[in-house]
Amino acid sequence: MKRNPQEEIEEMEEEDNYVNAPAWTVDEVAAPPDQRSLFFSRSSPLIAVCWLILLVIMGLRIYFGIVLESKITNLTTPNQQLETQRNNLTKQIQDLETNWNKLNVSRAQWSIDAYCPKDKERQCTACQKGWGLRDSNCYAYFDAAPPNQKTWEEARQNCRGRSSDLVVVQSQTDQDILNAVSSGSSGTAGYWFGLRAEGGRWKWIDGSDLTESYWTPQPPPPATDGQCVMSVQTDNWISVSCGEKKRWICKMKALSV
Known part of the structure; x- marks a missing residue:
């Protein structure tokens, strides 16, 4: 059946509109128009809350890191002072032991000389000289x-x-x-x-x-x-x-x- 020219023109315009129409995404195709708008309206606050929680966590980590580092620094100085005092006391004890050993050697030598006078040969007596x-x-x-x-x-x-x-x-x-x-x-x-x-x-x-x-x-x-x-x-x-x-x-x- 032969169509008139007016009908052919209308059919060509419909085909052109179909080809130039914007493409839809999968979500847009899958979701009805009312659900797509509802998804975007609900997801935006949730994303904001997630970002807020993430920022709070990062802030707390930075804060406690600074506090911990400060405490470590505050403890390091007393520890160094205690270590210095310990080293000083150790040296004093070593000096006292050295002096004590020298004193004992001196006293032992004095006892030998007092009871065993050094003449030509040492002859020991029960009492010191003069006693x-x-x-x-x-x-x-x-x-x-x-x-x-x-x-x-x-x-x-x-x-x-x-x-x-x-x-x-x-x-x-x-x-x-x-x-x-x-x-x-x-x-x-x-x-x-x-x-x-x-x-x-x-x-x-x-x-x-x-x-x-x-x-x-x-x-x-x-x-x-x-x-x-x-x-x-x-x-x-x-x-x-x-x-x-x-x-x-x-x-x-x-x-x-």
Whole structure:
């Protein structure tokens, strides 16, 4: 059937409109027009929230990283100071040990020289040179002139500096030694030994209480703090002020040879 020219023109315009129409995406084709607009309207806030959460997380990581680094820096300085102090203390301990070893060597050498004098050949004795041996003890009395005499405490320090101490009377031999070196009946002629008043009682320097004594006359005088005892030949023992200057006598154990 033959079409008229007007119908052919309309058919060609429809074909041209179809060819030039814009292409649709898969989602646009799949989704109805009302659902496509609804998807975009709902997804935009969700994306914004996700970005916000991501920014918060990154900010927190940066903040806590800065805080942690600051704390590490604050701890590093005290640790370095403690390390320096530890090194200083270690060096001081090492110096003390070195000095202590030197002192021990010096004391050992002094003991050898004191008990075993170096003449042509070393010959060791039970007591140092200048000390007298009685039983198993060594005694030395220091008959110093008045300018060089000492208080009771000074006399004791002198004995201790010689690895000995003031005489503690533990036997008749000890008392005989005191009597032998003492002379006269006055305090100016006596010797300090290791007895003094302490806490209202007469006590020996080894901490023991006075039991047997050689006071003249008996009984012993009151134990008044600040009083010490000295030996004189006639009166045996007398009590005088510890601060007076007197002579003194030291005692130590003899060396077994």
